[in-house]
Amino acid sequence: MDLDGLMATQHGMISRAQAIACGLSTRRIEWLVTSGRWRRVHTGVFATFTGPLPFEARVWAAVLRAGRGAVASHRTAAFLDGLCDEPGPVVHVTVPADRYVQCKIEGVRVHYAHRLPRTRHPSKSPPRTRLDETVLDLVDIAPHPRDAEGWVTAACQRRLSTPERLADALRRRKKIRWRPMVEAMLGEVVEGAESPLELRHLRRVERAHGLPAGCRQRRVAGRRVIWVDVDYERYRLRVELDGRVGHVGEGRFRDRRRDNRATVDGHATLRYGHADVFGDPCAVAAEQARVLTARGWTGRPRSCGISCRIPTHDHQ
Template identity: 85%
Template sequence: MDLDELLTRQHGMLSRAQAIASGLNARRVEWLVTSRRWRRVHAGVFATFTGPLPFEAQVWAAVLRAGRGAVAGHRTAAYLDGLCDDAGPVIHVTVPADRYVQCKIDGVRVHYAHRLPHTRHPSKNPPRTRLDDTVLDLVDVAPHPREAEGWVTAACQRRLTTPQRLADALARRKKIRWRPMTEAMLADGAQSPLELRHLRRVERAHGLPTGCRQRRIAGSRVSWIDVDYDEYRVRVELDGRIGHTGEGRFRDRRRDNRATVDGHATLRYGHADVFGDACGVAAEHVRVLRARGWTGRPRSCGPSCQVAP
């Protein structure tokens, strides 16, 4: 690849090593910089044009500075692929775990990955991780289950991938944070892992009354209630449909509105609630059930449990 082709591919960014390999000597490179025809962006990395750096050029500069095998990753790769609308304040790059970037790079966060040869996209420009692996990388570093849930949901709702493709990518990973919740989000089945988690970690663990599950409600339209505490006119909806948009959401809204008109209280939870804060969910159940006549005695499931007996 000649110099012009390389500059076009790399959005005008060039490393010192690439410049010399293309026939320029070190003296010529320094003259181009001191004469302000080029400018130094990072150590050994130059912009060969003047004016503001487009985002793709900033990514290329970070990748070139990080060195062999580096690609855009995490939030930067997510932004490039349309998974999020805000690139964030720093550029994220991922490098193979068998090498180490010695010096800190201003404005760049470096991640290391053992499986990068398998998770690197083969052709996208700037180079980046494959979208399914980008989603899972972001899940892995998410500080809270709600954020992890948000990345999976966004990827599917924006039609960038499918639950099956994410599940396949997840199966290839030995270690990842929030694995049980992520597996539950991507699973199929009438009695979903989300429903089972609610039964075991919310209801049974805290001594709540046993709700009727998957109750069929007939009317002008047939609908299903995930958990129905009919005696207390309380319903729980467990929203585990990560790609659930459009008409489906309007049906849910109409069903909840009808329930309210009929005197039912509806509580709605997702994966991040049930997997990330089962005690908090149980505490809300207790407050609503007691307000509607339940006289039972709940129990704490551990020393830090929010449910008071």
């Protein structure tokens, strides 16, 4: 590829080695830099334009500086593929484990992986890890289980991957943090839980307290199609789990109109947020149990532990 083609492909970034391979002398490169036509971004890496560096240009600069086989990874790859909305303060790159980047690169975090030839995407630009591998990389460095849950559910909720694809990628990993939790969670995502909030409700409210199984992410057709987070159809009870996204401004009025229509049709709606489900799942379970019982459920909720608000019942 000629110099102009490389610069176009790499968002205006070029390495010294590439420029020389395209026929530029070291003297010409230095003149381009000293004259202000090019500027040095990292050692041996130049921007061939003036003005701020777009994000893709920053990524290319990091990949070129990291050298042979390097790709964008972790949160950087996640942002490039639409898995998250903020790229974070540093650019993440991964290089093959058989080589070492000698000097620290400002604004760049370097990771190493033996599996990189298999996990890099074959064609995307800037070069990056495959999306399923990006998710697992982020799970592996997640400091808290809730962070790991967030990456897995985001990939499925944004329709970027599926539980089956993620499970397949997980099977190919010999070592990964949070493996038992992620394996269990992928099965729950198949059932329809699409966020950490919904997973928490499934595990700590419904299952832990012996409540009947709800239908998750149920599509209800009418004058307008709506999606119900958890639908206990037999008991005409709907549970809405409200994260911050989609439930502010117009979203809040849309929720209210939906709840009102459900009430007119004879359904009850209970609505909970993070503070309820993460803060006091036992209280949520107790409230749901009361409504379910009033609507015909003949079962009994069970205590999930010593401090549970639902009393333990002795079976005769």
